Amino acid sequence: MKKNFLTACLPFLLAILALKAFAQELPKPTPRQLNWQQLETNAFLHFTVNTFTDKEWGDGTESPAIFNPAKLDARQWIKALKEAGFKMAIITAKHHDGFCLWPSKYTEHSIKNSPYKNGKGDIVKEVADACKEYGIKFGFYLSPWDRHETSYGTPAYNDHYKNQLKELLTNYGEVSEVWFDGAKGENAKDMQYDFDGYWALVRKLQPKAVLFSDAGPDVRWVGNERGNAGETCWSTINTEGMAPGKADAKYLNTGDANGKKWIPAETDVSIRPGWFWHEKENDKVRSPKNLVNLYYQSVGRNSLLLLNIPPNRDGLFAASDIASIKAFRKILNETFTLNFAKGKVPPKLTDNHLNTYTELKEGQSLVIDLGKNITIDRAMVQENIARGQRVEEAVLEYHNGNDWKKIQSFTTVGYKRLLRFGEVKARKFRLTISRSKSAVQLAEIGFFKASKDE
Ligand code: FUL
Secondary structure, eight states: OHHHHHHHHHHHHHHHHHHHHHHHOOOOOOHHHHHHHTTOEEEEEOOSTHHHHTOSSOOSOOOGGGOOOTTOOHHHHHHHHHHTTOOEEEEEEEOTTOOBSSOOTTOSSBGGGSTGGGGTOOHHHHHHHHHHHHTOEEEEEEOSOOSSOTTTTSTHHHHHHHHHHHHHHHSSSOOOEEEOOOOOOSTTTTOOOOHHHHHHHHHHHOTTOEEESTBOSSBEEOSOSSSOOOSSOOSEEOOTTOBTTBOOHHHHHHOOTTOSEEOOEEEEEESSSSSSOOGGGTTOOOOHHHHHHHHHHHTTBTOEEEEEOOOOTTSSOOHHHHHHHHHHHHHHHHHHSOOTTTTTSOGGGSSSOTTSOEEEOTTOEEEEEEEEEEEEEEEEEEEOGGGOOOEEEEEEEEEOSSSEEEEEEEOOOTTOEEEEEEEEEEEEEEEEEEEESSOEEEEEEEEEOOOTTO
16 A cells, blocks of 8 residues: 555656756856857947947938048958957947948948948948958847838838848858847837847847847846946846846846846947047047956956947047057956966866866865965956856955965856956965855866056
8 A cells, every 4th residue: 555655656756856956957058158158358340420420329310421431441440359359340230320331222321322432332241251351250230229210110110120130141141149229219119129020030040140139038238338247247137027128227237146047248338438439539548457447347257348449430440449459458368378277276177168177066165276375366267157157156265374364255157257356475275165056067267467567
């Protein structure tokens, strides 16, 4: 009798166990999200009629005749980006003013009615070709909000938008990211965008491209335009009730430890106060040091830095902007090339591969003995995010000969956590996982001394 009862219960017990295991499964990135995250620094290119009218938002009444970047050289932009270590360039193919940088068949409000190359130009193509030539990825921004198009505000606009999307997805080779801006202004407030339809089109025509909008589907907004990812930054969120233009910026900034979807944060910020080039902002270009700070606040907090460098009226990057991004990369290289942990920890922890890792359970520590006293002021920790994000809290300490002393405690790690602290001279360091969702897959660890220019 007793045996029969147990036999009868067994399938239920197994089902409960299986359900529990399923419930604890952590969200994980898709291969395209995983590749995207590891790019670390991408570039935004804001360029349209605004560059010539000195505005940030055009109203759609601008004449294409004003758009004449006579010396335009997209190779100059992309070469500078490549040399400064950027991995992708995203061009504003159409901003809110509706002016198209490519000769779209579906509107007259484009470069084809501009003096630029006598109406025969195609700046999207010039950028895509330059990206191919220099070996960086290509993406585009196509503003859903359109202040010029007459069908805007009616269901027909969705077809118009999809037609334009299709042109961009089919005529320019591989596309790695499509940016769907949530900004939507006063004209036709009740315009219902068919985002599901837009996204399905990208999936069909460019399956490797990640889709950005406020709350995903692949990549989310970081919640501000100051270049500041949350001190705690989860790659997971819940998206119920959110849509482009309707998302809680604070929530997006930190993500959600209990989020069910993997949608990492992208930190978009401009090298100048505005997104577009303005003469009066020529002396307000962020310094290399300032850009390095942005890197720590974005990449160093489990996000990706999308830095905007706006071409000027000649159609060139200003020399000041190029100098700044180059010096920025030089500082990063100087700081991060020599990892003092290399050779002192299992090789898999310094091999630059996320999928080779050491497991650390909650409460466990890794002691790193550098063999002699070394002065450091930067540290790096990375998780194998292919299996989800697990660290909730951790602490880095050094041994002063008698005791362990705290350097810094921190929360999330995810793809990368960078720590900055005053110089510490020690031989032994200790990383402890104080709290974690499940056993942490520690992929990389690094100890560095910052470049003197930082
Ligand atoms: C915002 C836009 O309104 C700005 O002009 C800029 O394009 C920025 C990246 O997104 O929503």
